[in-house]
Amino acid sequence: MARIRKQNIFTTTWAVVKFTLFWLLVFVQLPLIILLPRGRVSVAYMRVFMWFLLRTAGIRIRVQGQLVSHRPLLVITNHISIFEIATFPVAFGGSFVAKKEIESWPVVGWVAKKFGVIYVDRRPSHARDALAVVQRTVQTVSYPMFLFPEGTTTNGAYVKAFKSTLFNFVENSDVVVQPMATVYRYRDGTPISDTDMATHYAYFDNAKQDMGPRCERERSAFMQLFHIMVIGGFRVDITIMEPTDLSGMDRKQIATTLQKIVSDKYMELKDKELKK
Numbered sequence: 001m002a003r004i005r006k007q008n009i010f011t012t013t014w015a016v017v018k019f020t021l022f023w024l025l026v027f028v029q030l031p032l033i034i035l036l037p038r039g040r041v042s043v044a045y046m047r048v049f050m051w052f053l054l055r056t057a058g059i060r061i062r063v064q065g066q067l068v069s070h071r072p073l074l075v076i077t078n079h080i081s082i083f084e085i086a087t088f089p090v091a092f093g094g095s096f097v098a099k100k101e102i103e104s105w106p107v108v109g110w111v112a113k114k115f116g117v118i119y120v121d122r123r124p125s126h127a128r129d130a131l132a133v134v135q136r137t138v139q140t141v142s143y144p145m146f147l148f149p150e151g152t153t154t155n156g157a158y159v160k161a162f163k164s165t166l167f168n169f170v171e172n173s174d175v176v177v178q179p180m181a182t183v184y185r186y187r188d189g190t191p192i193s194d195t196d197m198a199t200h201y202a203y204f205d206n207a208k209q210d211m212g213p214r215c216e217r218e219r220s221a222f223m224q225l226f227h228i229m230v231i232g233g234f235r236v237d238i239t240i241m242e243p244t245d246l247s248g249m250d251r252k253q254i255a256t257t258l259q260k261i262v263s264d265k266y267m268e269l270k271d272k273e274l275k276k
Helices: 009-035 040-057 084-092 100-104 108-114 124-140 164-170 194-201 221-231 251-270
Strands: 059-064 073-077 095-099 118-120 145-147 176-185 234-240
Touching: 009 040, 009 108, 009 221, 040 059, 040 084, 040 221, 059 084, 073 084, 073 251, 084 095, 084 234, 095 100, 100 108, 100 118, 118 124, 124 145, 124 164, 164 251, 176 251, 194 221, 234 251
Parallel strands: 059 234, 073 145, 073 176, 095 118, 095 145
Antiparallel strands: 176 234
16 A cells, blocks of 8 residues: 555545545534633543544554653644644643744634634744743643744754743743654654655745755645645654753753754654554
C-alpha cells in the first residue's frame, strides 16, 4: 500500500466526502458548543470535537511517556502543522496558547476560544498584557496548557530557536514546564523524508524557514486539511520527557535550555526507524 496516496478522481472524491462530513459535524455541534459553559467543561469537550477531525483526516496518535500530575503545568513542544492543535487535546486534554491571528479564522477562531485557547499578540507593544493573561490562566486552570515556543510552524527538518519572551512568567514561579518532541510519520510508522514532509505534511510559511526544503505550493489551513485527507493521513508520534529543572534561570536561559532538549530529541527520533 502506498504511503502517500496519489491524487486522482477517486482519492479526491473520497476526500471531498470526508471534508464535507467534517464540516457537517462541526456545524451540528455548534449549538452545543455555544451552550457549553466556558472553562473546564468546554475544554474537556474539545477532546470529542477534535476526535472527529482526526478520524476524518486519517490521523493516528502514538504516545510515549506521561504528563506529570502537577499543576500548574506548561507543556512545550515543536510545531509542524495545524494538526498538533487536534492531537494534543485527544491524547491529553488541556488547551493552548496560540498566536493572535488564529482568532480571526472563520468559525475556527471562535470555537478555539470557547475551548480555552489563549490568543497571544506577540507584537512588542502588546506582549506584556498578553503574557499577563497567559500567566493568570496557566496558574489557575486544572488542566495542562500547551505552548509552541518557536512562535510559528516549520518544515519539519529542524526545530527553530524558542522565543524567550514567552517564558517571562516562568521565571521564579511554581509553573512546571514539561518538554515533548512531536514527530510525524507515515501511517505505517516509518520515517517521512524531509522532502515529503515539506511537500505534503508540514504547514508553514516558506519565508520563515531557516533551512531545509521549501513547499512548492503553500496552502491555506483548510486546504492543508483537505490535502491530508486526499493523501490518506499520517501518524503523530509524541515523546514526553521529564520536567526540566529551571530554577535560577532567566527567560533566555530557559528558552535555550528547553530548545536544546526538544531539538535533540526531535532530531534523534525523526529519522529513526520504528516498528508499526
